[in-house]
Amino acid sequence: MAIERTLILIKPDGVQRGIVGDIIGRFERTGMKIVGMKLMKMSDELASQHYKDHVGKGFYAGLVKFMTSSPLVALAVEGPKAVENCRKLMGKTFCTDAQAGTIRGDFGVSRGLNLVHGSDSAESAQRELGLFFQANELQEYSRAVDAWTWNDEDKG
Numbered sequence: 001m002a003i004e005r006t007l008i009l010i011k012p013d014g015v016q017r018g019i020v021g022d023i024i025g026r027f028e029r030t031g032m033k034i035v036g037m038k039l040m041k042m043s044d045e046l047a048s049q050h051y052k053d054h055v056g057k058g059f060y061a062g063l064v065k066f067m068t069s070s071p072l073v074a075l076a077v078e079g080p081k082a083v084e085n086c087r088k089l090m091g092k093t094f095c096t097d098a099q100a101g102t103i104r105g106d107f108g109v110s111r112g113l114n115l116v117h118g119s120d121s122a123e124s125a126q127r128e129l130g131l132f133f134q135a136n137e138l139q140e141y142s143r144a145v146d147a148w149t150w151n152d153e154d155k156g
Contacts, residue, residue: 003150004082005035005138007128009117012070015039019107020073023116026089026103027077031149036076036129036138042067049131066113074132080150083125086118 010023028034042050047064054060077086091098095108095115104114119125129138 003078003080004122004125005076005078005129006082006086006119006122006125007117007132008075008077008086008119009132010073010075011113011115011117012066012072013110013113014107014115015071015073017107019115022107023103024073024075027075027086030079030085030089031145032077032079032082032086033143033146034075035078035140036074036133038074038132038137039071040074040132041071044068046131050128062112076129076133076138083119083122087120090116090118 008027010020014020014023024034024037044064047067048055051060051063051067054063079085089103091102091104091108093104093114094111095104095113096111098105098108100106103116108115119128
């Protein structure tokens, strides 16, 4: 199992509700490491690049309007099987369907406002991280806790 990086966005509803710290804490408590973080307002241009696969779908205009309406927090998260593990932690896409113990299951109250985005594959993660972060904005560092959460099998 290899160490991966993935993009996590805490969407405008998570920022507006004041639960950014709770959400970040969920990722950190599972052993994930934050290697990049920024508070930003998504531009229409960035939204069109990020959501290019959804152009022309019925929900696209509303999604772009929502994502550009207020600041969000972009995170670059690193850890063993980061894409898969972060998606499990987020829960099902619609909060009303998400299990208790997941971010969406514990904090979500709406089908349309689902608090977080996570890359759906290693390939998507690489593309999406490049949209939100310059290479020099991602940090390489070790933590003492990594020895207690990532073993040699995790490092590939």
